[in-house]
Amino acid sequence: MIARILATAIIELHIARRNLWVVIAVGLMVVFSLVLSAVGSAPIGELGADRLSVTVASLTSLSVYLVPLVALLMSFDAVAGEAERGTLPLLLTYPVARWEVLAGKLLAHCAILIIALVAGYGAAAAIAIVNDPAALSGIGALWRLTWTSSLLGATFLGIGYALSSLARRTSGAAGLAIGLWLGSVVLYDLALLAAVVADNGGSFTKNVFPAALLANPADAFRLFNLTASQAGGVAAGIGGAAGTIPQWQSLMSILLWPVFALWLASAAFRKVEP
Amino acid sequence: MTSTLTISNLTKDFGGVKALSEVSMHVAPGERVALLGHNGAGKSTMMKVILGLVAADSGEISVCGAAPGDADARSKVAYLPENAMFHSALTGLEQISYYMRLRGEDSVGAMALLDKVGLGAAAKRRIGTYSKGMRQRVGLAQALIGHPRLLVLDEPTSGLDPVSRRDFYELLDALAAEGAAILLSSHALTEVEARTDRLLILSRGRMVAEGSLAELRRDAALPVAMHITAINGYDADILAAIPNAIRVNDAVHVTCSQDEKLATLAQVAAMKGKIADIEVIPPSLEDIYSHFSRRDGQ
Numbered sequence: 001m002i003a004r005i006l007a008t009a010i011i012e013l014h015i016a017r018r019n020l021w022v023v024i025a026v027g028l029m030v031v032f033s034l035v036l037s038a039v040g041s042a043p044i045g046e047l048g049a050d051r052l053s054v055t056v057a058s059l060t061s062l063s064v065y066l067v068p069l070v071a072l073l074m075s076f077d078a079v080a081g082e083a084e085r086g087t088l089p090l091l092l093t094y095p096v097a098r099w100e101v102l103a104g105k106l107l108a109h110c111a112i113l114i115i116a117l118v119a120g121y122g123a124a125a126a127i128a129i130v131n132d133p134a135a136l137s138g139i140g141a142l143w144r145l146t147w148t149s150s151l152l153g154a155t156f157l158g159i160g161y162a163l164s165s166l167a168r169r170t171s172g173a174a175g176l177a178i179g180l181w182l183g184s185v186v187l188y189d190l191a192l193l194a195a196v197v198a199d200n201g202g203s204f205t206k207n208v209f210p211a212a213l214l215a216n217p218a219d220a221f222r223l224f225n226l227t228a229s230q231a232g233g234v235a236a237g238i239g240g241a242a243g244t245i246p247q248w249q250s251l252m253s254i255l256l257w258p259v260f261a262l263w264l265a266s267a268a269f270r271k272v273e274p
Numbered sequence: 275m276t277s278t279l280t281i282s283n284l285t286k287d288f289g290g291v292k293a294l295s296e297v298s299m300h301v302a303p304g305e306r307v308a309l310l311g312h313n314g315a316g317k318s319t320m321m322k323v324i325l326g327l328v329a330a331d332s333g334e335i336s337v338c339g340a341a342p343g344d345a346d347a348r349s350k351v352a353y354l355p356e357n358a359m360f361h362s363a364l365t366g367l368e369q370i371s372y373y374m375r376l377r378g379e380d381s382v383g384a385m386a387l388l389d390k391v392g393l394g395a396a397a398k399r400r401i402g403t404y405s406k407g408m409r410q411r412v413g414l415a416q417a418l419i420g421h422p423r424l425l426v427l428d429e430p431t432s433g434l435d436p437v438s439r440r441d442f443y444e445l446l447d448a449l450a451a452e453g454a455a456i457l458l459s460s461h462a463l464t465e466v467e468a469r470t471d472r473l474l475i476l477s478r479g480r481m482v483a484e485g486s487l488a489e490l491r492r493d494a495a496l497p498v499a500m501h502i503t504a505i506n507g508y509d510a511d512i513l514a515a516i517p518n519a520i521r522v523n524d525a526v527h528v529t530c531s532q533d534e535k536l537a538t539l540a541q542v543a544a545m546k547g548k549i550a551d552i553e554v555i556p557p558s559l560e561d562i563y564s565h566f567s568r569r570d571g572q
Contacts, residue, residue, distance in 0.1 A: 007375035011368065018363035018400075086359035090416070093325045094376045095349035274327050 008104020029120025075160025158261025358413025
């Protein structure tokens with residue numbers, strides 16, 4: 001079992017390396033992190049937080065958009081691409097379980113994502129620490145951001161595999177992935193904010209809103225990092241609006257989502273008839 | 275000896291269209307069986323059912339004693355799809371190493387396997403740069419991994435040149451000699467004629483004929499043709515002596531049923547002083563194939 005998962009992961013790494021996915025993912029993370037850390041260095045002093053914690057708060061806002069995007073871009077092709085190329089029927093006649101195929105792909109894609117995260121966050125953190133040695137006290141926040149980003153990535157990788165299995169064609173899968181990304185990280189928050197404003201402190205804001213935030217993996221990720229780093233003040237919008245949600249709840253959401261997404265992916269993949 | 279593959283009363287519908295109806299067949303260890311049929315006759319569907327890629331609507335199928343698609347069955351069955359496709363970014367060596375690991379084999383043997391199918395020199399090039407024939411050989415190499423007990427080969431020689439085809443059938447013969455059961459589909463009838471033990475003919479999802487070539491030839495009872503070349507000036511005598519003879523260009527053509535073959539030959543032999551040469555042409559596999567396919571209304 002382990003050997004088959006590893007074999008699949010190795011082959012996926014070969015493919016990702018040749019398709020320049022590793023370079024693209026690392027490049028995206030590094031460039032955006034550096035831009036953000038340059039822009040985000042302005043508000044120091046007024047907040048009293050160390051420079052790295054402020055950088056982490058900025059990186060959190062970036063990662064909410066970028067990590068799901070990179071994860072979906074890497075995963076939308078996983079099943080639909082194999083089906084369209086015609087490589088899927090042969091693979092499925094091998095003595096390998098379908099979930100093992102997905103686990104191998106996940107392992108490879110997670111590894112690439114983690115490399116990109118470490119490179120991007122590392123570059124931003126290095127700049128913060130060079131400019132202000134006291135920023136080292138924010139290293140805990142950076143570590144927290146890194147592992148929660150990895151879990152967020154795993155969640156969207158799993159969702160991407162599920163979409164890829166449902167769509168059967170890469171064009172359809174790409175459309176679904178973009179739609180899901182827009183919906184979950186952009187429109188979802190806008191809709192919630194609009195509802196909160198319209199509700200004006202009523203029962204929706206008190207009861208439904210916190211649950212709705214926890215139900216979205218991207219929002220749970222942002223909540224957890226911002227409430228944990230006490231730098232929530234730098235972040236506008238949803239993060240500031242939901243300071244009342246206990247941290248263990250957002251942590252549970254972050255931990256459970258990858259498991260659920262992978263279950264979803266293997267359920268969808270099992271239904272694929274090549 | 276128990277069969278490696280047994281199918282009884284297999285039926286498969288695709289949205290109301292019968293892809294396979296009431297198909298029964300078996301393949302014994304060491305047996306090479308050819309599956310023939312028009313495009314759309316149900317050959318590929320039947321192979322996909324055997325492999326567990328497509329579920330049957332009804333019927334019983336046993337693959338190496340297990341249900342099709344079962345982990346146990348998959349570990350004993352090798353498949354070569356029609357137009358084998360691989361990821362173009364991978365090299366032949368990487369692809370075969372991967373398949374070997376999935377089968378629990380040591381991937382150090384990958385290079386030897388590629389050498390065996392004549393891809394040794396191209397092993398470290400990307401499959402994207404391969405020709406169709408080379409991709410087909412990668413497909414063949416993966417089908418040889420381990421010791422499959424059943425090989426399901428969908429038009430394995432399409433895209434191969436004549437020399438590669440001969441090499442391919444030699445590899446198959448060696449596998450069959452080790453006890454592997456082989457089921458292959460093909461359009462190249464003359465090829466399977468010499469290289470397989472038994473033929474199955476599918477037409478519109480039905481099994482219309484089954485048996486060795488000699489058995490099918492006897493069942494079809496197609497006429498035998500004789501082409502007689504007369505010694506100058508004697509062709510009129512031959513035409514007069516054999517009632518159903520006709521003149522075609524400079525030769526005399528005679529067709530008779532299988533039963534009349536010896537009697538007709540005796541008539542011809544009686545005129546041996548007037549005949550320069552005679553060729554006896556049995557019905558070809560193409561004729562037999564058309565006969566059985568057409569009988570079903572095609």
